[in-house]
Amino acid sequence: MTTPKNVQPIRSQQQLDDMKWALKRHCLPRDYILFVLGCETKQAYGLETCLKSKLKRF
Numbered sequence: 001m002t003t004p005k006n007v008q009p010i011r012s013q014q015q016l017d018d019m020k021w022a023l024k025r026h027c028l029p030r031d032y033i034l035f036v037l038g039c040e041t042k043q044a045y046g047l048e049t050c051l052k053s054k055l056k057r058f
Helices: 013-026 029-041 045-057
Strands: none
Touching: 013 029
């Protein structure tokens, strides 16, 4: 069993820019787009997960 990590919200523009850079460099473009879209529209990650599960039913 893994130990839980202490996760803190992104509070500054510098942290946001660093996260965008890391996603752009190390992840799929889909991950970067979802992150930016979520930040710009203030959406929670749970909504995207909920939509995925509903789409799988069809």
